[in-house]
Amino acid sequence: MAKKDELGRRGEDVAAEWCEAQGMRVVDRNWRCREGEIDLVALDGDxxxxxxVKTRSGTGWGSPVxxxxxxxxxxxxxxxGAWHEAHPGTGRGLRIDVVGITVERCRGHERIEHVRAAGS
Structure with a gap:
């Protein structure tokens, strides 16, 4: 696996843990259709x-979000919309969030930035 792929996988794992720590329940990962791919789908209540999820190893190119x-x-x-259509009866509302992960090399931990309702 390439370093970029490893970084992306690590970021998705961190983002999934973060979402669950915020009270959400992750119900799908890396869902694909002909339009593209969704990194994570979670339920926040209904x-x-x-x-x-955007993951970077630094901020030289700006923040991940x-x-x-x-x-x-x-x-x-x-x-x-495509995910919701493929999963009828799941949830009552729909929101798009962005979770930016910056992996700090020297300390070996991640900085998380969560933008709720980024797509409204």
């Missing part, structure tokens, strides 16, 4: 939360 552009958010909205 609300379905599509979580885009800054990498989620309006074009990416529009794609995530389409993906969220």
């Amino acid at each position: 609300e379905v939360v599509v979580v885009e 800054e990498a989620v552009t309006p074009v990416k958010l529009a794609r995530l909205r389409r993906l969220a």
Whole structure:
């Protein structure tokens, strides 16, 4: 596995743990359809939360959440609709969150930035 893939997997694991620590329940990971892929899908009470995870090994290119552009958010909205259509009866509302993970090499831990309702 390439270092970038390892970093991304680590970020998704950290984000899933973070979401669960915030009271959400992760119900799907790396869900794919022809539109693309959703990193995480969680339930926050009755609300379905599509979580885009961005992981970086530093902030030289800006914070990870800054990498989620309006074009990416529009794609995530389409993906969220496709997931919801494929899972009828799941949840009552729909939200898109972004979780940015910055892995600090020297300390070996992660900094987490969570933007709720980024897609509204």
